[in-house]
Amino acid sequence: MDFSSFLTSLGTSFVIFTVFMLLFAWLSTRQGNAVVYYPNRIVKGLEPWEGGSKTRKPFAWISEALSSTEQDVIHMSGVDTAVYFVFLSTVLGIFVLSGVVLLPVLLPIAATDGVKNAHSTSNGTFNDLDKLSMANIQERSPRLWAFLVATYWVSVVTYFLSWKAYKHVSTLRATALKSDEVKPEQFAVLVRDLPDVAPGQSRKQQVDTYFKSIYSHTFYRSMVVTNNKEVDKIWGELEGFKKKLLRAEAIYEESERKGQGTKPTHKTGFLGFCGKKVDSIEYYNEKIKELTQKLEAEQKLTLREKQQGSALVFFTSKLTAASAAQSLHAQMVDNWTVTEAPEPRQLIWSNLTIKFYGRIRRQYAVYFVVFLTIIFYLIPITFISALTTLENLRKVLPFLKPVVDVVALKTVLEAYLPQLALIIFLALLPKLLLFLSKTEGIPSGSHVIRAASGKYFYFIVFNVFIGVTIGGTLFSALKTIEKKPNSIFEILAKSLPGNATFFITFVALKFFVGYGLELSRIVPLIIYHVKRNYLCKTEAELKEAWFPGDISYATRVPNDMLIVTIVLCYSVIAPVIIPFGVLYFALGWLVLRNQALKVYVPAYESYGRMWPHMHTRILGSLLLYQATMLGYFGVSKFYYTPILIPLPILSLLFFFICRKKFYGAFCHTALEVANQELKETPHMDQIFKSFIPPSLNSEKLEDEQFEDSLSQVSRSESSV
Amino acid sequence: MDFSSFLTSLGTSFVIFTVFMLLFAWLSTRQGNAVVYYPNRIVKGLEPWEGGSKTRKPFAWISEALSSTEQDVIHMSGVDTAVYFVFLSTVLGIFVLSGVVLLPVLLPIAATDGVKNAHSTSNGTFNDLDKLSMANIQERSPRLWAFLVATYWVSVVTYFLSWKAYKHVSTLRATALKSDEVKPEQFAVLVRDLPDVAPGQSRKQQVDTYFKSIYSHTFYRSMVVTNNKEVDKIWGELEGFKKKLLRAEAIYEESERKGQGTKPTHKTGFLGFCGKKVDSIEYYNEKIKELTQKLEAEQKLTLREKQQGSALVFFTSKLTAASAAQSLHAQMVDNWTVTEAPEPRQLIWSNLTIKFYGRIRRQYAVYFVVFLTIIFYLIPITFISALTTLENLRKVLPFLKPVVDVVALKTVLEAYLPQLALIIFLALLPKLLLFLSKTEGIPSGSHVIRAASGKYFYFIVFNVFIGVTIGGTLFSALKTIEKKPNSIFEILAKSLPGNATFFITFVALKFFVGYGLELSRIVPLIIYHVKRNYLCKTEAELKEAWFPGDISYATRVPNDMLIVTIVLCYSVIAPVIIPFGVLYFALGWLVLRNQALKVYVPAYESYGRMWPHMHTRILGSLLLYQATMLGYFGVSKFYYTPILIPLPILSLLFFFICRKKFYGAFCHTALEVANQELKETPHMDQIFKSFIPPSLNSEKLEDEQFEDSLSQVSRSESSV
Known part of the structure; x- marks a missing residue:
């Protein structure tokens, strides 16, 4: 340059x-x-x-x-x-x-x-x-x-x-x-790795007994974490149909305003391209009714049958929650792990149930995968670049010959094929890193983002900065490094000035x-x-x-x-x-x-x-x-x-x-x-409710019922 | 062999x-x-x-x-x-x-x-x-x-x-x-790194206000740590004279029993070898009287003037003490460091007042000294061994020649001089390590022993096991290791069989x-x-x-x-x-x-x-x-x-x-x-008193007075 x-x-x-x-x-x-x-x-x-x-x-x-x-x-x-x-x-x-x-x-x-x-x-x-x-x-x-x-x-x-x-x-x-x-998450802690329940006891009883005995003055109540995969799916479908219904109604309204009054229709098959033609509004209404019933049944089932070994525990005092989140509760560290509760909106519900050793295993596995990704990310790109040179393409796929030999096309393809590969790979990376970080079993969204950001930093410094600087001489450089491990900085130093511009x-x-x-x-x-x-x-x-x-x-x-x-x-x-x-x-x-x-x-x-x-x-x-x-x-x-x-x-x-x-x-x-005075007495009930995931948050499931289903025992026993 | x-x-x-x-x-x-x-x-x-x-x-x-x-x-x-x-x-x-x-x-x-x-x-x-x-x-x-x-x-x-x-x-x-x-240490925590006192406030007020606001239900009272160097010294002297008095009285009694009735006397000069001859019992009684007064004055002075930036805080509940010892109290970690209190008998009072960064600095300094000791311990020994060979002694100190040339003496000296050096050095080591570990600023005796034990282990494995095994070839081995760092285990492996017997x-x-x-x-x-x-x-x-x-x-x-x-x-x-x-x-x-x-x-x-x-x-x-x-x-x-x-x-x-x-x-x-029920309600007063060091524990210093002097304020203000 x-x-x-x-x-x-x-x-x-x-x-x-x-x-x-x-x-x-x-x-x-x-x-x-x-x-x-x-x-x-x-x-x-x-x-x-x-x-x-x-x-x-x-x-x-x-x-x-x-x-x-x-x-x-x-x-x-x-x-x-x-x-x-x-x-x-x-x-x-x-x-x-x-x-x-x-x-x-x-x-x-x-x-x-x-x-x-x-x-x-x-x-x-x-x-x-x-x-x-x-x-x-x-x-x-x-x-x-x-x-x-x-x-x-x-x-x-x-x-x-x-x-x-x-x-x-x-x-x-x-x-x-x-x-x-009042911030709800400041009154709650997340409890994971609950030990097995004693026979004849429900999860809720187990959690309540444990925390009531330690925090007799400030314990409010607990929410057992459930496996929401199924209920989330149904709820998602239901919400989708509700949106579609609104849309269909809007279309119909518009059509009526224009004086046509044609009811919107669609086909029920794959992507709306095939299948039976139906009246959209009617069809969606029916679907919604059907799914609402299914959701209610699934909600009850989830609360009753799909309880997991984790819980959110609520205290009436910020101080207790802060202190509990820092204290070792059980003699064995892999039992009753208590940590700060994340905000309800960033709680990753599906990660809450992963057990102690599961989390450690996942973490190390992810670190290993990320390490490999960082080191070898350039290899598939180089490989694809090499494969997609026109010479190679012509050899591998001879029928492309007539296309490839057009001069104008040839120039464009030669210039962009490798870059295209690079761009696609790089664009996929943040998503991959976010996915990997979530796989670690981290319970809060902000933490996942921090973890992904850290991984991305190492990737970018290694591949862009060091990669570009040492550049083509990377492999000969690696050989030198193998002989004299601390020579990497010498090599980097030698290559730096050449890349300043x-x-x-x-x-x-x-x-x-x-x-x-x-x-x-x-x-x-x-x-x-x-x-x-x-x-x-x-x-x-x-x-x-x-x-x-x-x-x-x-x-x-x-x-x-x-x-x-x-x-x-x-x-x-x-x-x-x-x-x-x-x-x-x-x-x-x-x-x-x-x-x-x-x-x-x-x-x-x-x-x-x-x-x-x-x-x-x-x-x-x-x-x-x-x-x-x-x-x-x-x-x-x-x-x-x-x-x-x-x-x-x-x-x-x-x-x-x-x-x-x-x-x-x-x-x-x-x-x-x-230990700070609050402006007003916290509404513990609201705090509790703010943690109920939307797929389980139904008006029909009254609070008492929620409590009741969770506890699997008669109301008189479980009332706090 | x-x-x-x-x-x-x-x-x-x-x-x-x-x-x-x-x-x-x-x-x-x-x-x-x-x-x-x-x-x-x-x-x-x-x-x-x-x-x-x-x-x-x-x-x-x-x-x-x-x-x-x-x-x-x-x-x-x-x-x-x-x-x-x-x-x-x-x-x-x-x-x-x-x-x-x-x-x-x-x-x-x-x-x-x-x-x-x-x-x-x-x-x-x-x-x-x-x-x-x-x-x-x-x-x-x-x-x-x-x-x-x-x-x-x-x-x-x-x-x-x-x-x-x-x-x-x-x-x-x-x-x-x-x-x-009831174990007193389970009701107490050790608080170090107190921030500076606000003007017009005493240390005790500062500590009490802080902990009362956080633990309003279970806070009992606090004991500010003082600099006891002077009072310990006087107390030590006093106890020494009391012992000597008892001894002199016993001697007198014995002598009376034998019908002689001679009063024991001693000289007041260096080691009892010179100085004025005095009647022991009279002299000791006088000294004790004198020192008791001095001790009382110094006790008051210590409690009033020599307060340090640390305190012991007592709670009426084991649970609170356990939870407090695990919780971060201040936003800055180097303020209000709360840890478990050691048993009163193993509390190292003089280490309690060392500040946060002081402790870190000391720790690293000690690690460095121990590292040097482990690596170079053999060098002074080798040096002394070399110096103490008879040939060298004869050269350096020619006047020893007639002694050294006696055959029988020569053999004994040659055989034992190097070993003697080794034995003296090795015998001093545990004391040195205990001293170094104590210097780190560790507040409890058992922890000092653990730390010393760890250091001794590394020393002994490096110097005895690896030292003996690689033995005389150590320096040539070191050269090889420098070239190929992971060859140390190869060298060790090669040398092992030769030393099995x-x-x-x-x-x-x-x-x-x-x-x-x-x-x-x-x-x-x-x-x-x-x-x-x-x-x-x-x-x-x-x-x-x-x-x-x-x-x-x-x-x-x-x-x-x-x-x-x-x-x-x-x-x-x-x-x-x-x-x-x-x-x-x-x-x-x-x-x-x-x-x-x-x-x-x-x-x-x-x-x-x-x-x-x-x-x-x-x-x-x-x-x-x-x-x-x-x-x-x-x-x-x-x-x-x-x-x-x-x-x-x-x-x-x-x-x-x-x-x-x-x-x-x-x-x-x-x-x-x-969170365990106790057999009886703990006597908080006894628990508090068990932590008062013997040199400050005087019957004349009534409890109230102790409290009073500590707080530097009028009794009505400081009463909990």
Whole structure:
């Protein structure tokens, strides 16, 4: 890549971004698009924007984002989102503070030195950037001292800011947990691994007796977990038919308004293409009636017969629930495992019944699969790429010959076949990782997302960063590594400068195009308008069409972390990358502030539990950077390289101290935090009901009946 | 060592053992020795033996030991001792089950094969044992299959028995903790790392407010930890003078009885050798009066001025104490650290005030020092040995020449100088390790002993087992290891057979002479009689002379573990070692059963917390054994060696499963265990008082005053 093509690439990206921004400014002020650009406000029952649409200035969103406080974010989007902004601003701070020192000091030092046998920053074709990087410093030069000090500076800045951030997030979490509003999950604990029931005793009796004897004052009642597979299925079908009925009715109404009055019909066979033709409304009504009966029967059956070895236990005191979730209850750890209850909306009901050893087994199996995936992900891609070259295709499938030999088609196919394979594989990955994380047996949705995010981070750092850097020489590199295990950082160091321009372009593309797309919401806008005009018939369908979902940390955080890793690793070698890193996180902060306040609707609240995860990965990137710098100084034959050896040790120490000091409060709720007066006495009945899954939540199943069926014993015995 | 000298060595040891046993049989029946042979019974207020001394048969102790139950041991010596017997019998079981299969199968297989290029079991001089070991098997022989299966067998036996033992110990612990007797430590928690006191508030108010708000129903009161250095010193002096006074009075009384009536006198200068001559009784009385006043003043000062950032908090409920000790109290983990309170008698008062980071820093510093000690312990010894050879001495100190040149003296000096250095260094080690463990900032005595025991184990395995085995070739071996890190097990494997006879003799010596000495208690007996006849004047002095102390796990367990390691590592290579291992643990069980029931008085009760420690080290030995076997099969060029690779993985897995399942209940008290009805309502006042250290426990300092001084505020405010 020469300098002009580098500038072209940057320029194009910038133009695209400007276009997106103008599009957003224009589209977002139009009344009809409000549900796409302000769904979070609409869901919360607020006006899309304050004042009328007339008075709205096109760039008001920037000043609104800048003037919004952390409290606004917490109010509109929860603690988790606020914590994500702490992450963004911490990384931004690290890059700004690094850049302020590194750019004015290192660039002149590098530019005024000349070197013959340098490792080129751009494979020898792009010398202007080379001059600004460490590759321009002669071997053993005393100028390397400046780079060595810079390496320390970046590390110290990272320690300082991430420590401050951890402290801040811990306070955020404590404040949120101290809130005087009643949160159902704070009154409940999740009890798994119940031992076998004594004969003549029901599950409910077993749980009640156990907890009543320990928490005689504050025990409220328990809910035994049931196997809801069947009832969920029926309920899903029922809900589907209800939606279809509404749709059919809407169609009929519309048709009547037009004066035609034709009743909608459909065929009952496969996908509506074959089978008997029926009157839709009648058919759906019948189906609903049938399924409602089936559901009721199944609900009763589930509550009575499908009880599992887990339960939710409710206390009348937050303090007891917090303390119980931290205490060992049984002498054998694999019995009566008590943990904090997740929010009802993020409870993964099907994972609650997995036993202790099952969870451990699943976890290790998943780790192993993920390890294999990370290491060998490139292999099937390479294999498919090789298979799908035209030469091979022609050999394997001779009948394709006439098609393949058309020149125009040949060019297109040759260019896109391997990329297509890569794109499909990469697009499937987050889904695969989410699925794998759920398979581990984790009981809460937010935890699954954290777990998937962690896996994705390792994948992306290994395959994109290290993969691209070492690139084609991977296999020869692996052979060297086998002989000398700690040479990996040397190899990485040698390969880094050659890819600096690639990664600068990569970061620029990411923020200009990525955040342009994010802000303008072109894709959801188009989908919404298409659906509204051609598909949606009812209000519910319309809401489904514009409902934005949440920020999706599972992919967003690892992608940000990749940028952190890249910029950190290049910060001293080629400091010109730092401004791009700053721009990425500054723009990200601005755009996502708008999205958090106005667009995305959070799917859960985990009170900042994502933070320790982010913090660990920032330190992981820092460690990779420090190891790489050690390798790079070694390659530069600098005598004082060992001065860097304390750095990784310092990072590990810092990590352990942070973990010791802060992490406990993210795993559990500290008692002094739980010991907070509430605004009002909690309605325990409501709290209990909020945990009943929708498929079991029927008006006909009266509360007493629920209790009764669960307990399998006469009402007089089971009443608490 | 040839066969006859091997037999001589065994024979001599056996004769020594027989002599000891006969001595014991004779001495223990004599009335005057009862305090040496039955102190535990005497301390507990029991008759030394049931029935009179006339009816006692000399070998009754054997049948008594064999017929005693685990309950007897718990009753006489506590759960910790019972757990030690579980350890002994588990290891015994492992060796018996291994021997039953390995001896009849492997010995004939080995004996009937002949090999030319064997690694000799005894450096080529002792061929009879060679024939019974794996060294007699030809390379690549299919007979190695039998040894491979044997390697698995030993491992499986270990897993099975140690799992059963862990389960059993866990039950023992639970039963003991469930006891309906009132144990003061079960009602208290230790709170460290108190934050700074708000102005105008006392420590006591701070602690009381905090815990009263969280545990409003069950909080009883708190005791702020003070810096007792000064008061302890004065109290120690006072007690010393009281003892001396009693002694002087006894001497005077004796002298009066003899009709002389001379008052005892002594000199006040250095060690009583110089200074003014004074009347002892008068002088001591004066000193006591003086110090009592000083103590009272210092007690008041300590309680008022020397309060530290730690406290003991008392609850009226065992359940609350157990739950509080497991819960995170403050959002920042380094504030309000709450842990279980140790027994009053094993509380290390001076360690209570060390802060969170202080403890971490100390811990790592101590680990580092221990690491250096383990690795480099042999270096000063070697150095001193080298320095103390006569040649060197003559050179360095020429004036010694006439002494050194005397032939008889020369021989003795040459033989003993290096050993003397070794013995002195080794004797100092346990004290050093105990001191280091205490320096870590551990608050309870039993924990210090566990920590020291762990350190001693690593030392002893590294320096004795690996040191002796690799021996003189250590440094050339280290060079090889540097090049190929995993070759250590190969080197170990190559060196093992050459030392089989050495270790067999070592084990035999250990049990014959060691347990002979243990049982006969010759040394304490002599010391007691000397002290009684020449030194002791008062009852208290006499009791001090015979008081036996406890079993001293800190050195006993690691020494046993060394035998476990040796026997396990040799079990398949030279199965003849197994019977010696069986004898060691069988004899150990028998002798120590007697000692536990009749001699040693336990110094603390930790409810079997030593067990996880022992279990981990048994598995550590097993891992070493498995790695060694992998190395040894590799040396034998057996093609199917990789079949052994799953074994170490299995061991690690087993370790993690055990840890997951059982360990939690050893760290904390499970709530279902703490939730036990008590025989009587606990006297909270007594419980509180039992934690007041003796140096602060004055009759004059009334309870109210104690409370008052602690709180620094008016009585009305501080009363709970």
